[in-house]
Amino acid sequence: AQTVTQSQPEMSVQEAETVTLSCTYDTSESNYYLFWYKQPPSRQMILVIRQEAYKQQNATENRFSVNFQKAAKSFSLKISDSQLGDTAMYFCAFMKFHNDMRFGAGTRLTVKP
């Protein structure tokens, strides 16, 4: 079974600084997708960034980027120039082809002014 581990239950960062959230996963598949979702207090899950395992290039979306290490089964999220609106729960998710998404336990990120 695929498992996703987020080892940091809580993190905090000062506004405008950079923070990295960790995620590791376990799979025997070679083709799969990885996602980072953000869940603010409004509870709505919002896709932050997505990575296809067959792509070696790390995905980036504005201030958000990932460090995808396929051999190490690691998928960390870097948030640059943190903003107060980035305060939320962040979930790492794994999805192999033709299957459902599996989520990690989440990391609660607080951005401090």
Next chain:
Amino acid sequence: KAGVTQTPRYLIKTRGQQVTLSCSPISGHRSVSWYQQTPGQGLQFLFEYFSETQRNKGNFPGRFSGRQFSNSRSEMNVSTLELGDSALYLCASSLVSMVGGAGGEAFFGQGTRLTVV
């Protein structure tokens, strides 16, 4: 374009009752997936419907069931409610099936907070 709409937003039920939750996907999306979110178990996959057919099911008892209508709206039903069913229930819609498709982006609703007393 309207997002994913879940109704009701909040619900309080008594043990033993049954409940029906509704999810309207984004227009044009044919896949609806349901997730249960609790502090203890995190986010767990319940099932996915695509074109009115259940494509995949998570590890939940038969008390949890669902269906999808021809307009892609989906309902989830929980019968004989237990205290442990208290959770945030999230639905997500996507253009392609999570099972048959290729990693289609899932858009989530704001969830229904179910409290069982």
